[in-house]
Amino acid sequence: MIRTPAHLQAELSAWLPSRAYQYLRQAGEVAAEKGYSLYLIGGCVRDLLLNRPFDWDLDLVSETYGVERLASLLQQRWGGLLQSFERYGTAKLRLEQAGEPTLELDFATARTEHYAHHGANPEVSFSTLEADLIRRDFSVNAMAIALLPHQFGALIDPFGGWQDLQDKRLRALHELKFLEDPVRCWRAARMSQMLGFSLDEQTRQWVLEAMQSGSFDYFFTARMRRELDKIFAKSEPVVYFERLQELKVWRCLDPQLDFLGLLQFIQQMSAEQALFTSITSTEFVEHNADCKKAQKAQQPDLETVYLLGLLLNMASAAHERQLNVLELSKAQLAAWQALSDLDQQNWPEQPSLAVQRLQGLPAEALWACLAAEPEPAVAAAIRTYWQTWRLIRSHVSGTIIKEWIPPGPHIRRILQTILFARLDGLIETPEQELSLARQLADEVGKHASEQ
DSSP states (O other): OOOOOOOOOOHHHHHOOHHHHHHHHHHHHHHHTTTOEEETTTHHHHHHTOOOOSEEEEEOOOOSSSSHHHHHHHHHOOOOEEEEEGGTTTTEEEEETEEEEEEEEEEOEEEEOOOOOTTOOOEEEEEHHHHHHHTTSSSSSSSSSEEEEETTEEEOOOOOOHHHHHHTTTOOOSHHHHHHOOOHHHHHHHHHHHHHHHHHHHHHHHHHHHHHTTTTOOOOOOHHHHHHHHHHHSHHHHHHHHHHTTGGGGGGGGGTOOOHHHHHHHHHHHHHHHHHOOOOOHHHHOHHHHHHHHHTTTTTOOHHHHHHEEEEEESSSHHHHHHTTTOHHHHHHHHHHHHHOOSSOOOOOOOOHHHHHTTOHHHHHHHHEEEEOOOOOHHHHHHHHHHHHGGGGOOOOOHHHHHHHSSSSSHHHHHHHHHHHHHHTTOOSHHHHHHHHHHHHHHHHHHHHHH
């Protein structure tokens, strides 16, 4: 039988950056001197025991009321930026050092919580370390390490979290966890996939019961959006999407989500990725450095394309409910609007008319449109537009035209007419462009003189 480690001082020293380790030693010393208890707690303990990368964020808990005053004493000693919230018994101390990421120490008073009803915000009161640990979602997050000098490195593990780490198992601490707070259903999906752990069978059943109760249909909150952000940051979000589907968690966003359609969208999105993330080499780009810069600057945002895929596969009623809680940025909203407004009916054969429908649309909207597998004519036009048409630049500039006629909006119209004529194959050479530009300028001048 493998025994739980009683002491982790050596592991702490090896896992933590040296300055973080010294800060914890000193924090424990000051806490003992001032009569505070102090523990390292939660996900950072789990990550230490799994030897996962250190993320420069440490959670500290004290059973002694007024931990924010302890944080203030440490800030006086170390410097840094302190945010203190006395009402909630919490504080955050940010410590910077050149050449290293910012170290964040989050201080909190041990607490317990009560939920008035399912999905409600918890009512919190200060309590003991064990009460603080049991309120956490999973056993692997319900461990602490003592920091006071006489017990520095001692592991506190009242709920068998260390054994669950050995068994690669994610286990909730009691059946109400997911009904009290459905965000934990998202965390169950994300963390089990992230850690490569299996879900304890009872825990899986509790998640499914919470989701299938219907209590959380369309119950998508800002905290769930943060969970989705963490998934988007992964190299392969689709495997997390599949875990969310397995546990019925997508119901919070839309119980009618077409998940098979979403998977098909992602598969096609991947097939089109090279088109939108590489610099196209055409005869037009090779001779135009500005085009190269413009294309590189338009590298699309993957998260936005995933979000568009979700929206495309949600029921229309869910769009109205969830657009706000999805917290789309202005750029993401613009991409969704552009995709929604794109007229795909009676697609024109003429390149110039196709360009008029596509020009100015965000790259994410074009990519999502392709991933949604439009009609062949639309798909071909989008590909040609992105690879070639949008990169064509006229050999005639507005500066040249201004030598013939006064400045005004007509110059832009002349340049666009030249571009469209070139797209449609009506002109091919620089000389033909110049001739057409002169002809159009003369017409503008003649019209102006007649008035």
